[in-house]
Amino acid sequence: MRILLVDDDELLTDIIVKHLNEQNYTVDIANSGETCLEFAALLSYDLILLDVMLPDTDGRDLCKTLRHQKHEMPILMLTTRNTSQDKVEGLDSGADDYLVKPLDIDEFMARIRALLRRDFKPQAPILEWEKLQLMPSSCEVTYAAEKLELTPKEYSILELFLRNTDRIHTLDSIIDNAWSFEDPPSVDAVRTHIKGLRQKLKQKGAPKDFIATIYGFGYRLKLIDTEAQVLPKPEMNAEESESTHTELSPVIASLWAKNLDRVCDRIQHLTHLVPAIQNQHLTPAQYKEGLSIAHKLAGSLGCYGFRDGSAIALELEQLLKEQASNLAAQTDEITHLVQRLYAALNLEPDIEFLAGGQPxxxxxxxxxxxxxxxxxxxxxxxxxxxxxxxxxxxxxxxxxxxxxxxxxxxxxxxxxxxxxxxxxxxxxxxxxxxxxxxxxxxxxxxxxxxxxxxxxxxxxxxxxxxxxxxxxxHSCGSNATVLIVDDDPHLLSLLKERLCPWGFKVVTLDDATHFWLTLEQQHPDLVILDINMPQIDGLDLCQVMRADANWKHLPVLFLTAQGDEQIQNRAFLVGADDFIQKPVETRNLVNRIQNRLR
Incomplete structure (x- = not known):
């Protein structure tokens, strides 16, 4: 079955997709309302999972648009907003169900199963075709009571055939239903999966043409007299439920380890709100990004077991919303909430943040x-x-x-x-x-x-x-323009975010071929250069500057991952004033900049 997940939070989508794939659902991800509408127009979905807070629209408005365009699939709305009024507005916009983040994964999966059972035709808890049985609740497949070990794609194709026994499935329709939109296979790959299915069925005693080829059209299950029967769904007892959860724990731990750097980057962004607010440098874009990060953390942390972390992030999100016009008076509370967030996730806070952003x-x-x-x-x-x-x-x-x-x-x-x-x-x-x-x-x-x-x-x-x-x-911060040249846009963004609260005017450049033009337009007070860049080496840029009468006295600071003595010596030979190895603490970088400017 095919599900469209509409959410721009990679941290949350990772864990949701992992759980859905474990249950052999095919999942497409749309990170905006516009992408959602494009996907819905192209493909047929059995369910849409829709976040309320999207970068380009409100999820409730998007839900209304989907219903206006006659999309009738079930829609499960996901959000951190949990008041009765929020739920009423979500359901009135056309949603079939409403689930509050942080998600309880067991409840989340049960809600999905419940919504999919509301489809236009009843779905059999156990799908049968002759001696073949497929149990969606456990993803188990047997033939003549013998278990088949299938790959996820083989399972998805077989489930597609069993749920639509009256259809002939073309290669294109199999791809559309069993693969995500972003990762379509070749037709040869589909044929290989079907060949593998046939071989495994044959090993258990199924006829060679159990999956029949309809030449010129596609594939279907071999016609028999007995149609798929509906059998009662076995109830999962508490012991089985607990073992399922235990089995998934290593998966969740693995996903958390994978996403830990992303979480730290997000909290780091929140720490930088405080000095920006205090120094009156908070831009609308920074505020919007901070609000979005708090919202995403509130929705995703609970899925990784950090319920307290989700609650703290939600409290921070509400504070940023409700006190948007008076944030300067809330810096202590914002600082306190971020410190609590670090503690809830068992992370060490950045020592720079402990100052609360003030010198x-x-x-x-x-x-x-x-x-x-x-x-x-x-x-x-x-x-x-x-x-x-x-x-x-x-x-x-x-x-x-x-x-x-x-x-x-x-x-x-x-x-x-x-x-x-x-x-x-x-x-x-x-x-x-x-x-x-x-x-x-x-x-x-x-x-x-x-x-x-x-x-x-x-x-x-x-x-x-x-x-x-x-x-x-701050002697050098208020009027000093710092030009930073590095081919890593993420690092440039981070350095700008860290230095602006200190009063520096920061100009960034990720294409060294535009260096001279930028130099003449901006007239910086100091230049920070990386060494290895794909267009022009930072050492060459420094040497060219030192050969020009207008720029030969401009302070140059090298910031690079290379720290060996030979590189340092070359940097100082071509005219460097200072040399810092990445990564660098903001405090150390600010002090070195100020010392050069003095």
């Missing part, structure tokens, strides 16, 4: 009054501040807290230098500031040599201090 300053001070003043003013500078009083707390914060900068407010310079020396590897990635109460030129030189970026007099006001710190942290 974070660690203050080491023994003055509670000064700390309170900084904490009070911090929201005005969109800074998050963590405060500690002693050296013993520093290591834990450097290892476990996302930080952009550190401010030392300690009178004992010897203790400060000791900490700078002991934690130099961690502090090297951060902007380091210091309030200086007293000290000589030699003291200042020692501090600078140990990584202090800026020294303030102890009399500096909190307002002045935070203004300067904020300016240094």
């Amino acid at each position: 974070t300053l660690l203050v080491i001070s023994q003055s509670q009054k000064f700390v309170d003043e900084l904490q009070t003013l911090a929201p005005n500078y969109t800074l998050k501040i963590h405060c500690i009083q002693a050296r013993s707390q520093l290591e834990a914060h450097l290892q476990n807290t996302y930080l952009d900068a550190v401010l030392f407010d300690l009178e004992d310079l010897t203790e400060v230098v000791s900490m700078l020396n002991d934690y130099s590897a961690n502090l090297a990635k951060l902007s380091v500031f210091l309030l200086m109460y007293s000290g000589s030129l030699q003291d200042r030189l020692k501090l600078v040599h140990h990584g202090v970026n800026q020294v303030f007099p102890s009399s500096t006001t909190a307002e002045h201090l935070l203004t300067d710190i904020r300016q240094v942290i």
Whole structure:
């Protein structure tokens, strides 16, 4: 039997198709309303599974269109919307049934069987033809009480013959009914499957022409006097049901492992909503994508056993919908929900996300009054501040807290230098500031040599201090244009998404042949180049720039998967200012860009 699944969520369609194929249904996938209508016009479907939220239309409107076009097959509507009003609207639009995500697979399959039983003619729970029996409930086939081991396609072809014993089946009709639209076989492949069926039937005692060839037309079962009989369907007991579920568990686990990277990418996108909202850089496209991702996760995670994950994603989807005009006030709640989502899926959250999207300053001070003043003013500078009083707390914060900068407010310079020396590897990635109460030129030189970026007099006001710190942290972001050249569009999209919240204007280019034109049009402040690209090598691009008077001083940063010493040496020889190996943390990349721009 042929089913059309209309949903744009690959994570959910994977597991649904897997379960349907296990039951020998042929499944086509349409990821939009437009594609659904095209498929429905081309092919005859026994059932349509229809998501409500599609990229180009509302599923309820699509359902009305299908009914208006006289499509009479059963329609099962799938959605995360579970109010009585939603169900009424779905059923009134022409749906035959309405199922709320996350799906319980056993119930889902039972609903499908129930809808297919409503077809125009009763379907036999056991299909028979002479000594041949096919049981759709268990996908078991026997001839003369001996079991036949069939491939999925052999089973589908045989079921087609048994459900339509009065028809002659052409090769085209067999392909249409037993194969998905995206993966049609050759006619020779169909003949091979039929030949295999005949051989297996013959081995069990069936006549050679049990599947008869009607020359010039196609195939049918050999005519006999006894028509297929309808026998009562055996009820599945609880023990059998449990064993079926146990058998599918490894399949689900395998699908989850296959799709884990896709899930992580989706949650990663949700984490980037927070800084975009806080920095007022959230575009309508980003909002729409975030809403779509939350909706898809709400619908799919439950099918993989993560019921709590589905509930959290649904809560996030509702929050994004209901508070669309006031998202700036919801960043803490969005952060909390995404953190809960990570926990529900047993995934480690991205350490960058723990900052909630705001630049974070660690203050080491023994003055509670000064700390309170900084904490009070911090929201005005969109800074998050963590405060500690002693050296013993520093290591834990450097290892476990996302930080952009550190401010030392300690009178004992010897203790400060000791900490700078002991934690130099961690502090090297951060902007380091210091309030200086007293000290000589030699003291200042020692501090600078140990990584202090800026020294303030102890009399500096909190307002002045935070203004300067904020300016240094984002000193290069607000006006800087960064041109990124890489042949991987997915990476370009990800880098743009990560850098824009920091105030950079990001221009991406996936075709290096347009590099010079883009360079002259955009006048970037910094260029990031990949090395191996199909059109022009990144090393050659850098060398051409360095030979041009207008661009010879433009900062160039190489971002590449190649990290061997020879490649690095070549990069610096042709004029690179910096060299970073993929993958790279956003914080590290931002710091390296800012250092080059300074």
